[in-house]
Amino acid sequence: MAKATPKSDKKSTGRKSAVPVPPEIDASVLDTLYQTITARRGTDPALSHSARLLSRGTRKIAQKFGEEAVECLIEAVAGNKRELIGESADVLYHLLVMWVDAGVQPEDVWSELRRREAMSGVAEKASRPKENV
Numbered sequence: 001m002a003k004a005t006p007k008s009d010k011k012s013t014g015r016k017s018a019v020p021v022p023p024e025i026d027a028s029v030l031d032t033l034y035q036t037i038t039a040r041r042g043t044d045p046a047l048s049h050s051a052r053l054l055s056r057g058t059r060k061i062a063q064k065f066g067e068e069a070v071e072c073l074i075e076a077v078a079g080n081k082r083e084l085i086g087e088s089a090d091v092l093y094h095l096l097v098m099w100v101d102a103g104v105q106p107e108d109v110w111s112e113l114r115r116r117e118a119m120s121g122v123a124e125k126a127s128r129p130k131e132n133v
């Protein structure tokens with residue numbers, strides 16, 4: 001994933017820039033969003049979509065995730081890149097709501113991805129226990 005170069009004034013005087021430095025545009029946005037969704041749990045559903053969704057329970061949360069995933073794959077198959085970006089954001093948001101509901105921490109998933117870095121997808125599949133037929 002391409003990482004935007006953060007604006008920094010470190011090399012110059014060390015003084016703070018008058019220009020506000022935007023948050024980095026990278027995957028850390030997922031950690032921030034996860035924390036926001038977690039903080040919304042139990043708050044007023046009229047003010048927070050996350051609070052409303054979390055109050056509706058696991059089945060509804062899973063259903064919404066599935067719907068967003070389908071909308072995402074439709075845009076991918078249609079070759080609509082711009083729409084795919086928007087639908088991808090919806091999928092990631094609803095995935096994070098599902099993690100919050102299930103008590104899954106982002107670090108748990110990041111660790112699993114790190115563990116897999118050492119192994120190719122082909123080798124990983126070959127290492128799975130064979131199903132009984």
Ligand SMILES: N=c1c2ncn([C@@H]3O[C@H](COP(=O)(O)OP(=O)(O)OP(=O)(O)O)[C@@H](O)[C@H]3O)c2ncn1[C@@H]1O[C@H](COP(=O)(O)O)[C@@H](O)[C@H]1O
Pocket residue numbers: 033036037040047048049050051064089090093
């Ligand atoms: N990233 C998102 C985000 N992506 C999608 N959605 C919402 O997901 C909803 C999907 O629409 P749907 O009609 O499919 O869902 P629905 O209203 O539950 O519909 P029904 O199932 O009831 O028919 C829309 O209301 C979107 O606004 C999101 N809602 C919130 N966030 C972010 O989550 C954070 C917390 O938001 P709040 O919880 O609203 O404060 C903020 O940073 C938001 O930007």
